[in-house]
Amino acid sequence: MxxxxxxxxxxxxxxxxxxxxxxxxxxxxxxxxxxxxxxxxxxxxxxxxxxxxxxxxxxxxxxxxxxxxxxxxxTKLSVEQVTELFELRAMIESDLLAKAIPNLTEQDIIDAESVLVQLELAFKLKESVASWSELNTRFHTRLYEAANRPHTLEVVNGLNTNCDRYIRLQLLFTGGIPTAEREHRILLELCKNRDVQKATELLRLHILHAADSITKLVEQKIKS
Amino acid sequence: MxxxxxxxxxxxxxxxxxxxxxxxxxxxxxxxxxxxxxxxxxxxxxxxxxxxxxxxxxxxxxxxxxxxxxxxxxTKLSVEQVTELFELRAMIESDLLAKAIPNLTEQDIIDAESVLVQLELAFKLKESVASWSELNTRFHTRLYEAANRPHTLEVVNGLNTNCDRYIRLQLLFTGGIPTAEREHRILLELCKNRDVQKATELLRLHILHAADSITKLVEQKIKS
DNA sequence: ACTCCCCTTACTGAATACAATTAAGATTAT
DNA sequence: ATAATCTTAATTGTATTCAGTAAGGGGAGT
The missing domain is CATH 1.10.10.10 (Winged helix-like DNA-binding domain superfamily/Winged helix DNA-binding domain)
Incomplete structure (x- = not known):
């Protein structure tokens, strides 16, 4: 049994x-x-x-x-490619979120929150960066799953594995952690309130902002 | 040399x-x-x-x-998956086209047109379906390339290989050919005139319409 | 009859061994 | 000296062979 x-x-x-x-x-x-x-x-x-x-x-x-x-x-990603990937993510993921929010159950929100708690804990304990990014995508995925778009989700995950190394860079070197934590919390709150408009907009900015600070970082690295 | x-x-x-x-x-x-x-x-x-x-x-x-x-x-695709794939394509491709149109050179348009001529010829001569779909994606790709989004283009191509068998079905069984030909011509014209608004809208409808007739076809097949 | 277990079979997974390709260095001819 | 060709070493691509896994099919026990 x-x-x-x-x-x-x-x-x-x-x-x-x-x-x-x-x-x-x-x-x-x-x-x-x-x-x-x-x-x-x-x-x-x-x-x-x-x-x-x-x-x-x-x-x-x-x-x-x-x-x-x-x-x-x-493979190595150039600055232009980073921009491209993140813009694509912004478009697809905000669409996914918009489709998901109406379908989110209480349980989904609870699950997402529990992942978020684990993620915050991992940040605090300074666990390996690998576990950060795994939990990060787990959190986002939880929210997107309710959209019932399995193939789209796969595409997003594919894009994410490409972005991952840069996201790690960002978290490690630009002090992006507190911002990310705050934005995650707000995002979850907006989902709870079914505020599609604000949630997707926040997500867009969340992703594009990350792209921005990464391109700056990469440009620096190239110069040095 | x-x-x-x-x-x-x-x-x-x-x-x-x-x-x-x-x-x-x-x-x-x-x-x-x-x-x-x-x-x-x-x-x-x-x-x-x-x-x-x-x-x-x-x-x-x-x-x-x-x-x-x-x-x-x-793998086999269900009706829901067809819908999902085509909606995703509609979103990404119309975005690509919007970004591409301002960058289209005269040469690009000429190239695209020449592919289109080949495609129309292939239709007339009733060549193999395989060559139809190859030329079809060649035509679309020509238009999208000017967007300078190589990775996005790859994603689109990936989605297309999944859709392909259904597109073939549609062309073979629903008499979609004349419609497709007409829409391609109009699309090219709109691109020539740099009418982003109308071009992307037409493309969206073009893709979603195909999805629609395919789902109908698939549903029929399942019943029989 | 039903269930559990062993065993067989058909397949996949992986190691070894061999063939083919590339690119770089040596050799020769111009 | 330079260019073209040959040779060779390093590395990849593929066939063969062996090992391991997963279902299906009897038999024995209940």
């Missing part, structure tokens, strides 16, 4: 995907850096086959460029 | 991807149908390795579901 957690056997490919994704997002592997199959295989104690499959998958996520016979490199 | 077409060696993986994609889009492989690696490998005279890599790639494109240890199946 009890819901059995049906023993999940992670394939080696999945392990490699997760390891590489984390290394790229964390900046451990830099943009443009070539990814040698044998090196990765050795490092993770697998053969090259799962490494190759992982690279194909990561290319689809946009984290890797895979050129036949040349090899794979980690 | 002449630009050498630097002999492109297609990998077997790419061949398999193309073969399978075409079979799925054309409906030759139906939604839900299991894709046995060995069968495909044998059929295409390759080993299972490139087949596996191809399946991973196609999963990223949304044409295939890949469950560990269970195998891959062709």
């Amino acid at each position: 009890s819901n059995i957690p049906p023993i999940i056997h992670k394939t080696r490919t999945q392990l490699v995907v997760e390891a590489l994704r984390e290394q790229i997002l964390s900046g451990d592997i830099e943009g443009g850096e070539p990814l040698r199959q044998s090196a990765i295989a050795e490092q993770l104690n697998v053969s090259r086959i799962p490494v190759r499959e992982a690279l194909v998958q990561l290319e689809a996520e946009g984290l890797v460029n895979f050129e036949p016979h040349k090899g794979a490199t980690a | 002449s630009n050498i077409p630097p002999i492109i060696h297609k990998t077997r993986t790419q061949l398999v991807v193309e073969a399978l994609r075409e079979q799925i889009l054309s409906g030759d492989i139906e939604g839900g149908e299991p894709l046995r690696q060995s069968a495909i490998a044998e059929q295409l005279n390759v080993s299972r390795i490139p087949v596996r890599e191809a399946l991973v790639q196609l999963e990223a494109e949304g044409l295939v579901n890949f469950e560990p240890h269970k195998g891959a199946t062709a």
